[in-house]
Amino acid sequence: xxxxxxxxxxxxxxxxxxxxxxxxxxxxxxxxxxxxxxxxxxxxxxxxxxxxxxxxxxxxxxxxxxxxxxxxxxxxxxxxxxxxxxxxxxxxxxxxxxxxxxxxxxxxxxxxxxxxxxxxxxxxxxxxxxxxxxxxxxxxxxxxxxxxxxxxxxxxxxxxxxxxxxxxxxxxxxxxxxxxxxxxxxxxxxxxxxxxxxxxxxxxxxxxxxxxxxxxxxxxxxxxxxxxxxxxxxxxxxxxxxxxxxxxxxxxxxxxxxxxxxxxxxxxxxxxxxxxxxxxxxxxxxxxxxxxxxxxxxxxxxxxxxxxxxxxxxxxxxxxxxxxxxxxxxxxxxxxxxxxxxxxxxxxxxxxxxxxxxxxxxxxxxxxxxxxxxxxxxxxxxxxxxxxxxxxxxxxxxxxxxxxxxxxxxxxxxxxxxxxxxxxxxxxxxxxxxxxxxxxxxxxxxx
Amino acid sequence: xxxxxxxxxxxxxxxxxxxxxxxxxxxxxxxxxxxxxxxxxxxxxxxxxxxxxxxxxxxxxxxxxxxxxxxxxxxxxxxxxxxxxxxxxxxxxxxxxxxxxxxxxxxxxxxxxxxxxxxxxxxxxxxxxxxxxxxxxxxxxxxxxxxxxxxxxxxxxxxxxxxxxxxxxxxxxxxxxxxxxxxxxxxxxxxxxxxxxxxxxxxxxxxxxxxxxxxxxxxxxxxxxxxxxxxxxxxxxxxxxxxxxxxxxxxxxxxxxxxxxxxxxxxxxxxxxxxxxxxxxxxxxx
Numbered sequence: 114x115x116x117x118x119x120x121x122x123x124x125x126x127x128x129x130x131x132x133x134x135x136x137x138x139x140x141x142x143x144x145x146x147x148x149x150x151x152x153x154x155x156x157x158x159x160x161x162x163x164x165x166x167x168x169x170x171x172x173x174x175x176x177x178x179x180x181x182x183x184x185x186x187x188x189x190x191x192x193x194x195x196x197x198x199x200x201x202x203x204x205x206x207x208x209x210x211x212x213x214x215x216x217x218x219x220x221x222x223x224x225x226x227x228x229x230x231x232x233x234x235x236x237x238x239x240x241x242x243x244x245x246x247x248x249x250x251x252x253x254x255x256x257x258x259x260x261x262x263x264x265x266x267x268x269x270x271x272x273x274x275x276x277x278x279x280x281x282x283x284x285x286x287x288x289x290x291x292x293x294x295x296x297x298x299x300x301x302x303x304x305x306x307x308x309x310x311x312x313x314x315x316x317x318x319x320x321x322x323x324x325x326x327x328x329x330x331x332x333x334x335x336x337x338x339x340x341x342x343x344x345x346x347x348x349x350x351x352x353x354x355x356x357x358x359x360x361x362x363x364x365x366x367x368x369x370x371x372x373x374x375x376x377x378x379x380x381x382x383x384x385x386x387x388x389x390x391x392x393x394x395x396x397x398x399x400x401x402x403x404x405x406x407x408x409x410x411x412x413x414x415x416x417x418x419x420x421x422x423x424x425x426x427x428x429x430x431x432x433x434x435x436x437x438x439x440x441x442x443x444x445x446x447x448x449x450x451x452x453x454x455x456x457x458x459x460x461x462x463x464x465x466x467x468x469x470x471x472x473x474x475x476x477x478x479x480x481x482x483x484x485x486x487x488x489x490x491x492x493x494x495x496x497x498x499x500x501x502x503x504x505x506x507x508x509x510x511x512x513x514x515x516x517x518x519x520x521x522x523x524x525x526x527x528x529x530x531x532x533x534x535x536x537x538x539x540x541x542x543x544x545x546x547x548x549x550x551x552x553x554x555x556x557x558x559x560x
Numbered sequence: 561x562x563x564x565x566x567x568x569x570x571x572x573x574x575x576x577x578x579x580x581x582x583x584x585x586x587x588x589x590x591x592x593x594x595x596x597x598x599x600x601x602x603x604x605x606x607x608x609x610x611x612x613x614x615x616x617x618x619x620x621x622x623x624x625x626x627x628x629x630x631x632x633x634x635x636x637x638x639x640x641x642x643x644x645x646x647x648x649x650x651x652x653x654x655x656x657x658x659x660x661x662x663x664x665x666x667x668x669x670x671x672x673x674x675x676x677x678x679x680x681x682x683x684x685x686x687x688x689x690x691x692x693x694x695x696x697x698x699x700x701x702x703x704x705x706x707x708x709x710x711x712x713x714x715x716x717x718x719x720x721x722x723x724x725x726x727x728x729x730x731x732x733x734x735x736x737x738x739x740x741x742x743x744x745x746x747x748x749x750x751x752x753x754x755x756x757x758x759x760x761x762x763x764x765x766x767x768x769x770x771x772x773x774x775x776x777x778x779x780x781x782x783x784x785x786x787x788x789x790x791x792x793x794x795x796x797x798x799x800x801x802x803x804x805x806x807x808x809x810x811x812x813x814x815x816x817x818x819x820x821x822x823x824x825x826x827x828x829x830x831x832x833x834x835x836x837x838x839x840x841x842x843x844x845x846x
Contacts, residue, residue: 508769512769512771520678520683522683522684523684525686539632540671540687543632543645543687544687546645547645547646547647547648547682547685547687548685550644550645550647550648550682551647551648551682551683551684551685554648554681554682555681555683558679558681
C-alpha cells in the first residue's frame with residue numbers, strides 16, 4: 114500500500130530576511146487555526162488563492178482553508194507522493210494538476226478513514242463546510258477540483274464564482290467592454306454571499322467588508338513598495354524569500370496580520386539597503402524568475418543559485434498585486450463594485466503598454482518592465498509539468514520576449530510543483546551551472 | 561601550487577561522460593587523445609585515462625599547465641584545476657573545430673543538448689536529461705533488442721527501403737515494439753531507419769526551441785551514427801557538420817578553455833591556483 118511510504122525530510126532553505134524566516138511558523142499556525150476552527154464547529158471554506166473573495170470570506174467570519182497551500186506544504190515536506198498515488202489509484206490521471214491530485218488524494222483518504230490520514234503534514238487539512246471554486250482564466254482545476262472532491266464529500270456544497278476579465282487583443286481597447294465584466298463579477302459576488310449565508314448561517318457585515326477592502330488596498334500598496342525596494346544593488350531579498358512571503362500575500366490578504374507583516378518586511382529591507390547588505394556578499398548576476406510555480410520541494414535550489422553569485426531581485430510568480438493608486442479605479446461606494454474594478458484593472462494593467470509594442474503581450478511587458486527596473490541579467494522559468502495552464506506558454510513568452518525586446522540569457526528548469534518524481538537535483542544543478550557559464554560569457558563580452 | 565603563464569604550454573581536457581571518458585592533451589595542436597569507457601568502476605578512474613594520454617603525448621604530468629574537467633562526472637577528477645560545464649566546453653570545441661557553426665546538437669549517452677552560439681559564445685541552450693528518448697541510450701537499448709551492435713546501427717540503416725514508423729516514445733516500449741516488428745518479418749534496416757527517424761524527431765523538437773540557425777554541428781556519440789546523421793539532416797532540410805572525432809569535442813573545448821584561462825591570467829597579471837600534480841583516483845563515496 115502506498116500509505117506505508119514515509120516522507121523524505123529535507124533541510125530548510127536559508128532565508129535572507131528575518132521576515133521570511135518567520136513564515137514557516139506563521140503558515141503552521143494558520144493551518145492549526147483552521148483545524149481548531151473545525152473542532153469548534155466554525156464554518157470552513159475550501160478556497161483558492163487569488164479568487165477575489167478574500168474580503169468577503171473574512172467579513173463573514175468564515176475560515177478559509179487554502180487547498181493549494183496544503184498541497185504545497187505536502188510537497189515542501191516531501192510527503193505528497195502517497196496522496197498523489199492515492200488519487201491515481203482512484204483513476205485520476207497523473208497529468209492533472211498535482212495540487213489538485215494531492216488534495217483529492219488527501220480528501221478521499223480522510224473521508225474513508227473518518228479521520229486524518231496517518232502522520233498528515235501539520236496535522237492535516239480540515240473538513241470544509243463549503244467549497245469555493247473560481248471560474249476564471251487562471252486554470253481549470255479552480256472549477257473542477259472541488260467538483261471532483263464532491264465524489265468523497267457529497268454533502269459539502271460548491272459555489273463557483275465566475276471572475277473573468279477582458280482578454281487581451283492588440284486591436285481593441287478593453288475599456289469598451291470593461292463595464293460588462295464589472296457588472297458580471299459583482300453579480301457573481303452577490304451570489305457567493307447569498308450562498309455563504311445560506312450554507313454557513315453567517316451574515317455579511319457590510320461595514321466590515323468596506324473596512325477590509327480598504328485594508329487590502331493598503332496592503333497591496335505596501336507590498337508593492339516593499340518589493341520595489343528589491344531594485345537595490347545589492348539586492349536585499351531574493352525570490353527564494355518571496356516564495357515564503359507569498360504566504361501572507363495570498364493566504365492572509367485582508368487581515369491586519371498580513372499588513373503588519375509587510376510593514377515589518379519593508380522596514381527590514383530599508384535597513385538592509387542602508388547597510389548595503391545584499392542577499393549574498395558578492396552579487397554577480399541578477400536574475401528574474403520569469404514564470405512558473407516553484408518546485409516546493411526544491412527551494413534550496415535558490416541557495417544554489419546564490420552560491421554561484423546569482424540573486425533574484427524579482428519574480429512574476431506570486432507578485433499578485435499592483436499599487437492600487439496606479440490602477441485608475443473609479444470611485445465607487447459599493448465595496449463589491451470596488452473589488453470587481455480592482456480585479457479587472459489588475460489583469461488589464463499592462464494592456465496599453467503591450468499594444469504600443471508590436472508583437473508584445475501583457476505578460477511580455479511584465480517581463481520587460483522587471484528586466485529594466487531591476488537591472489536583470491537573465492531570465493529563469495520553471496516548467497512545472499502538471500501546471501498545464503501555465504507551462505505551455507512559457508517557451509512562447511521567452512521566444513516572444515527575445516523577438517520584441519532582445520536577446521537575454523534564459524534558463525528553463527523542468528520538474529513540478531508537488532510531484533518529486535519529476536525532479537533530479539544533479540541534472541537541475543548541471544543546468545544551473547551551464548546557465549551561469551552563459552551569463553558569465555555574456556557579461557565578459559560586454560566588458 | 562601556483563603557476564604563472566610562463567610554464568610549458570600544455571593543456572589537458574578531461575570529459576567524463578555517462579558512457580565514455582575522453583582526454584586530450586594540446587598545445588597549439590592536439591598531441592594525444594584517449595577515449596575509454598566510463599562504466600561504473602571507471603567513473604573514479606579518470607587518473608588512468610589521463611596517464612594513458614600523458615604516455616601517448618610523452619609528457620610528465622608536471623608539464624601540463626592547466627587541466628579542465630567537464631562532463632557529468634567532472635567533479636570526479638580530483639587533479640583538475642577547474643571544472644567547466646559541458647555546454648561551455650562543447651561550444652568552445654565546436655567554435656574551434658567548426659567556426660561557422662551557429663547551433664550545436666550534442667547527442668550523448670544519457671542526455672542530448674542543443675547549444676546556440678554567437679561569435680563563439682553560448683547564448684542559449686536546451687537539455688534533455690529526463691528521458692532516454694532522444695539520447696544514445698535509446699539506440700543502445702533498442703540495438704540490444706534487435707541483437708545488433710550499436711556501432712553497426714548506422715551502416716545497416718542505410719540499406720532501408722521503407723522505414724517503419726516507431727510509435728512508442730518511451731525507450732522501453734520502443735524496444736518491445738522493434739522486437740514485435742522483427743517477429744512480423746519487417747527487414748532489419750527498415751526497423752533501424754525507423755528508430756533513427758524517431759530519435760531525430762525527438763531531438764529536432766527539443767532543439768527547435770532554440771530557433772535553429774545554420775550551420776549546425778553534430779557532436780557526441782550520436783554523431784558517429786551515419787543513419788542518425790542522415791535522419792537529422794532530413795528533419796533540418798540541410799546537411800550538418802560533423803567534427804573529425806565528434807566524441808572529443810567536449811574534451812578539446814575543455815583544453816582550449818584551460819588555455820584561455822591561462823592566457824587571460826597572464827594578460828591580467830593574475831597568478832592561477834593549480835591543483836596538486838598528482839594523479840589519483842576520485843573518492844566517490846565518503
